[in-house]
Amino acid sequence: MNKILVIIPAYNEGANIEGVISAVRRDVPYADIVVINDGSTDATSCIAKGLSSSIIDLPYNMGIGAAMQTGYRYADMLGYDIAIQVDGDGQHPAHQIDRLIAPLFEGKTDVVIGSRFLGEGDYVPSLARSIGIRIFSLILSVITWQRVTDPTSGFRALSKEAITFLARNYPEDYPEVEAIVLLRKAGFRITEVPVRMEARLWGKSSITYPKALYYMVKVLLAVFVDLLKKVER
Amino acid sequence: MQSVQVIAITFSLSILIAIVDLIRRGRLKEQYSLLWLASSGVLLFLSIWRGLLDKMAQLVGVAYPPSLLFLIAFIFLLLIVLHFSVIISSLSEKNKKLAQEIGLLKALIEKKRFDAERSDD
Numbered sequence: 390m391n392k393i394l395v396i397i398p399a400y401n402e403g404a405n406i407e408g409v410i411s412a413v414r415r416d417v418p419y420a421d422i423v424v425i426n427d428g429s430t431d432a433t434s435c436i437a438k439g440l441s442s443s444i445i446d447l448p449y450n451m452g453i454g455a456a457m458q459t460g461y462r463y464a465d466m467l468g469y470d471i472a473i474q475v476d477g478d479g480q481h482p483a484h485q486i487d488r489l490i491a492p493l494f495e496g497k498t499d500v501v502i503g504s505r506f507l508g509e510g511d512y513v514p515s516l517a518r519s520i521g522i523r524i525f526s527l528i529l530s531v532i533t534w535q536r537v538t539d540p541t542s543g544f545r546a547l548s549k550e551a552i553t554f555l556a557r558n559y560p561e562d563y564p565e566v567e568a569i570v571l572l573r574k575a576g577f578r579i580t581e582v583p584v585r586m587e588a589r590l591w592g593k594s595s596i597t598y599p600k601a602l603y604y605m606v607k608v609l610l611a612v613f614v615d616l617l618k619k620v621e622r
Numbered sequence: 623m624q625s626v627q628v629i630a631i632t633f634s635l636s637i638l639i640a641i642v643d644l645i646r647r648g649r650l651k652e653q654y655s656l657l658w659l660a661s662s663g664v665l666l667f668l669s670i671w672r673g674l675l676d677k678m679a680q681l682v683g684v685a686y687p688p689s690l691l692f693l694i695a696f697i698f699l700l701l702i703v704l705h706f707s708v709i710i711s712s713l714s715e716k717n718k719k720l721a722q723e724i725g726l727l728k729a730l731i732e733k734k735r736f737d738a739e740r741s742d743d
Contacts, residue, residue, distance in 0.1 A: 423729070441736075445729040448721050459722045466726065 393420040393490070394469040396460030398453055399477030403431035410440050412483040413475065420486075423463055424477070427456040433477075458559035461547075465556035473546045481544040485584045489546045498580040499551045500572055502537075503544035507583035521605055525566055528612065533573040538581060540566045551577050554622060560615070566608050567615055574620040626688045630669035638662040657705055661698030665691060 395413050399406050406424065413422055424437040428450035437444045445459055457474060464472040471493055475481045485503065492498045505512040506522075514522060522541055529537040543565050547555065554575055560567035573579060641658045644650035650658075668675045668691060679687035 425725075443729060443733060445725040447725045451718060451721055455718050455722065459725055462722060463726055463729065 391470040391494075392468065393417070393471045393473070394460075394464045394467075395420045395422045395486070396425065396457070396464065396472055396474045397422065397477045398425045398427060398456040398460065398474070399429065399433050399437070400427040400450065400453075400456070401429045401431045401433060402477040403429070403433050403436060405479040406433050406477050407436050407440065409475065409477055409479050409483070410437065410442055412479075413486070416483040417473075417486045420473070421469075423460060425456045425460045427451055427453070452561060454559055454561035454564040457564060458556065461552055461556040461559065464552045468549075469552065470549045471546060472552050474543060476543050480586050482585065482587055485544075486546075488582060489544065489584065492580050492582065493546055493548055497578070499548045499577040500579045501546045502539065502542050502569075502579065502581045503584035503586075504539035504542055504581040505584065505586050506538040507581060509583035509585045512586055517601055521601060524605070525608070528609070529566065529569055532570060532612070532616065533579065535579065536581075537569065537579075540569055542584075544584060544586065558620065560611065562611075563604055563608050567611050570612050570615045571618075571620055574615070574618075575622045627669060627672060630688065630691055631666065634662050634665035634669055638666055654709070657698065657702045661695065661702070664698070665695060668694065 395417060397406070397409060397413070402409075410422060410424070413420065421443065423443040423445060424433075426434045426437065426444055426446045428447050434444060434446050445463060447456060447459065451459075460474065461472060471490055473486055473489060475483065475486070481503070489501050489503050492501050513519075522539070525540040526537055529540045551572060554572065554577070555568065558571055558575075560571065569579065638659070641650065641655060641662060645652060645655050668678075672687075675690060676687045679685075679690045682690070684690045684693070
């Protein structure tokens with residue numbers, strides 16, 4: 390029997406978190422849930438506790454990278470076989486999780502990324518975002534020597550070995566793209582599966598327009614630094 | 623003695639005294655004071671020993687020897703700032719680990735308590 394954990398990072402997601410938790414409970418009843426409350430100032434923590442799910446309250450807002458890493462450390466500590474990361478804003482539909490973890494059960498891969506650009510769903514990003522994703526996609530495809538269509542997707546499932554690796558090495562500010570590079574450098578197999586994502590249930594995405602350019606430059610720089618870094622598995 | 627030399631000696635001597643005093647009162651840790659001590663020591667030494675400063679200036683092609691003091695001070699400052707950046711990076715990494723550990727511990731305690739309550743029922 391595989392132990393499966395759904396990690397939900399949440400920062401001020403009071404309006405969405407209940408829906409996300411109950412959807413995961415309904416659609417993936419065999420999985421445990423842990424919410425990583427990244428120093429929210431709203432009722433996120435109370436709501437999650439009220440639903441009696443496990444919750445990790447970080448003492449201050451540490452950023453998505455540190456929050457996700459906390460989730461992986463939790464999964465590693467308690468010996469989970471599979472971890473799935475699902476955003477706390479409701480854009481990752483829980484009913485697609487089965488699909489996401491299927492390749493892991495077959496043992497064909499270590500990391501599965503849910504991609505919005507493999508024919509499923511009708512997600513059309515804004516022009517700026519589309520250009521950004523394309524650039525990342527191109528660069529990552531070259532670096533990893535395989536096709537990566539949705540490098541910024543945070544809808545992912547990982548094997549036990551990949552969990553242990555990410556518990557030790559996880560990038561900080563905008564970690565999705567960098568994590569792919571690190572995982573690949575450490576020799577993990579990465580697979581994309583088509584998924585359909587929803588628009589956020591409520592509130593704004595953490596990446597706003599003025600930050601987009603800064604995000605691009607920073608992540609690109611970080612990716613090249615990652616290429617120089619020593620990675621130990 | 624030229625006035626520039628007097629100023630240089632006064633300046634580097636007062637920095638050296640200030641640093642030693644900070645260490646003595648425990649406000650500056652020894653491990654963070656080494657570069658400070660070295661830089662003020664070297665500057666003081668070269669301010670006093672004018673002959674050596676002149677020779678060094680000639681060697682690197684600096685026309686006005688006292689301006690070599692600026693170059694040396696600048697190099698030391700670069701080293702000190704770089705040293706600080708490294709220390710800040712390691713501190714922030716440790717801080718992150720601590721905060722994560724606190725979060726994990728709190729969650730585990732909560733879990734234990736929850737399990738105990740359930741087995742009581």
